[in-house]
Amino acid sequence: MIRGKGRVNLELALRMTEAAMKQAFREGAAISVAVVDEGGNLVSFQRMEGAEVSGPTLAPGKAYTSVALRRPTSELPALTGPGGELAGLAGSGFVCFGGGIPLWSGYGGAAYVAGGIGVSGGTVTQDVACAEAAASVWASR
Amino acid sequence: MIRGKGRVNLELALRMTEAAMKQAFREGAAISVAVVDEGGNLVSFQRMEGAEVSGPTLAPGKAYTSVALRRPTSELPALTGPGGELAGLAGSGFVCFGGGIPLWSGYGGAAYVAGGIGVSGGTVTQDVACAEAAASVWASR
Amino acid sequence: MIRGKGRVNLELALRMTEAAMKQAFREGAAISVAVVDEGGNLVSFQRMEGAEVSGPTLAPGKAYTSVALRRPTSELPALTGPGGELAGLAGSGFVCFGGGIPLWSGYGGAAYVAGGIGVSGGTVTQDVACAEAAASVWASR
Amino acid sequence: MIRGKGRVNLELALRMTEAAMKQAFREGAAISVAVVDEGGNLVSFQRMEGAEVSGPTLAPGKAYTSVALRRPTSELPALTGPGGELAGLAGSGFVCFGGGIPLWSGYGGAAYVAGGIGVSGGTVTQDVACAEAAASVWASR
Numbered sequence: 001m002i003r004g005k006g007r008v009n010l011e012l013a014l015r016m017t018e019a020a021m022k023q024a025f026r027e028g029a030a031i032s033v034a035v036v037d038e039g040g041n042l043v044s045f046q047r048m049e050g051a052e053v054s055g056p057t058l059a060p061g062k063a064y065t066s067v068a069l070r071r072p073t074s075e076l077p078a079l080t081g082p083g084g085e086l087a088g089l090a091g092s093g094f095v096c097f098g099g100g101i102p103l104w105s106g107y108g109g110a111a112y113v114a115g116g117i118g119v120s121g122g123t124v125t126q127d128v129a130c131a132e133a134a135a136s137v138w139a140s141r
Numbered sequence: 142m143i144r145g146k147g148r149v150n151l152e153l154a155l156r157m158t159e160a161a162m163k164q165a166f167r168e169g170a171a172i173s174v175a176v177v178d179e180g181g182n183l184v185s186f187q188r189m190e191g192a193e194v195s196g197p198t199l200a201p202g203k204a205y206t207s208v209a210l211r212r213p214t215s216e217l218p219a220l221t222g223p224g225g226e227l228a229g230l231a232g233s234g235f236v237c238f239g240g241g242i243p244l245w246s247g248y249g250g251a252a253y254v255a256g257g258i259g260v261s262g263g264t265v266t267q268d269v270a271c272a273e274a275a276a277s278v279w280a281s282r
Numbered sequence: 283m284i285r286g287k288g289r290v291n292l293e294l295a296l297r298m299t300e301a302a303m304k305q306a307f308r309e310g311a312a313i314s315v316a317v318v319d320e321g322g323n324l325v326s327f328q329r330m331e332g333a334e335v336s337g338p339t340l341a342p343g344k345a346y347t348s349v350a351l352r353r354p355t356s357e358l359p360a361l362t363g364p365g366g367e368l369a370g371l372a373g374s375g376f377v378c379f380g381g382g383i384p385l386w387s388g389y390g391g392a393a394y395v396a397g398g399i400g401v402s403g404g405t406v407t408q409d410v411a412c413a414e415a416a417a418s419v420w421a422s423r
Numbered sequence: 424m425i426r427g428k429g430r431v432n433l434e435l436a437l438r439m440t441e442a443a444m445k446q447a448f449r450e451g452a453a454i455s456v457a458v459v460d461e462g463g464n465l466v467s468f469q470r471m472e473g474a475e476v477s478g479p480t481l482a483p484g485k486a487y488t489s490v491a492l493r494r495p496t497s498e499l500p501a502l503t504g505p506g507g508e509l510a511g512l513a514g515s516g517f518v519c520f521g522g523g524i525p526l527w528s529g530y531g532g533a534a535y536v537a538g539g540i541g542v543s544g545g546t547v548t549q550d551v552a553c554a555e556a557a558a559s560v561w562a563s564r
Contacts (some may be wrong), residue, residue: 084505
């Protein structure tokens with residue numbers, strides 16, 4: 001669980017985005033990065049040169065989904081398939097594979113999801129690495 | 142007509158966004174700013190603290206609409222109202238009031254719309270002023 | 283009422299599209315042209331170089347709407363406004379301004395709408411002229 | 424990887440469509456063929472007599488998906504199924520089985536996806552064969 005404090009604001013969203021972008025350069029991937037707030041509403045979005053045209057759909061979708069379900073989207077393929085606990089969830093704004101990470105705030109019973117980050121454009125492994133780089137900014141400040 | 146050159150990229154989108162944000166501070170408005178490319182696909186989005194939760198819908202919608210119709214969205218209320226030439230266009234992704242401005246590239250017969258900017262969150266007058274501040278970056282570089 | 287005979291097929295759709303395109307060249311407009319069948323389903327679509335990115339939405343929308351309502355979409359602004367018989371229809375696939383024309387087949391009580399043509403990209407006047415050029419192919423064969 | 428040069432335009436889209444249609448006749452299949460540009464926006468669409476009414480959804484969807492994911496949609500069933508890396512992607516505009524092929528332009532680091540072709544209506548094997556016939560026009564000009 002990625003745990004930080006306070007709420008997501010634009011300045012922080014841009015710092016997280018920058019960290020994701022730096023990781024993408026290391027990965028050799030062209031990505032889109034979305035940050036949403038606790039309401040699941042978009043705070044910032046950036047699409048690199050050459051990144052997929054579906055980035056504006058998938059990156060915010062992963063960020064939203066991570067907030068909505070309060071877990072990394074990388075955990076969802078095992079849950080959303082046939083017979084799974086969340087069978088058939090994908091679609092209609094939910095993007096249910098790796099690249100989305102919820103940002104927790106506070107401790108213990110007072111912890112809540114303050115926002116989420118979503119990355120799309122590389123392989124899923126690359127997307128997850130970029131999202132984790134962004135989330136580490138949240139956790140370390 | 143806002144005329145510049147070349148294509149929209151992320152670096153330029155962020156500079157335009159910064160100009161819109163500065164104007165918003167002068168206006169005392171809390172806004173969202175979207176930049177789309179010539180295909181109408183989102184390149185960047187930023188929502189200031191306190192800006193409306195509908196910004197992620199309205200700002201990209203204005204930017205898209207300005208590209209789709211190749212005119213500032215401030216011209217649309219006169220056309221899309223009851224009995225107007227484009228009556229009922231609003232909705233389904235089209236946002237038909239001020240705050241969207243197309244970004245033209247090239248000259249004469251070779252001119253094309255290279256992207257668009259959309260601002261939402263203030264009054265329409267404020268949104269237009271912020272979008273124009275962003276567009277002036279496009280025109281002056 | 284544009285009256286012809288038989289059903290819409292691809293070969294005929296392409297001939298109607300060609301007529302619309304020729305009219306667009308005369309008008310100096312860059313357009314998209316859609317032809318739908320009696321089920322409102324797309325048969326053909328063409329978007330000229332430089333035509334708006336919303337053409338894939340608006341041209342099929344006008345063609346569909348003309349079939350659904352069995353009248354030219356140019357008649358709709360007067361009907362879809364506040365207090366109008368079809369108030370608020372626009373949106374969700376209905377495009378309610380000029381550029382869509384239904385293609386009638388047969389005579390008298392046996393007449394039915396066999397399809398529709400939709401044009402978008404120029405001014406509404408240009409779109410209507412292009413759609414009429416296409417419809418004249420339907421009527422004259 | 425289907426590699427060509429330049430951008431997709433209407434004339435080229437129609438030539439690719441013709442090649443797909445000819446292959447469909449050889450296959451004895453009734454198909455729809457869509458071509459989209461680098462922004463994922465439809466350039467042309469044609470549906471043969473007798474082809475499924477869902478062609479207008481599936482063929483553009485395959486073309487869009489091939490551009491968005493920069494790979495043939497025939498590679499997707501293994502990735503989007505239960506437990507797969509892209510589990511649940513299908514839907515919301517993504518069509519994740521064979522018949523979509525991205526069209527690459529340029530070489531090496533400057534290569535980019537300039538558009539995509541999508542075919543639907545036959546068996547998946549037939550759709551893929553028709554899409555490949557279209558893509559060969561892109562590669563050989």
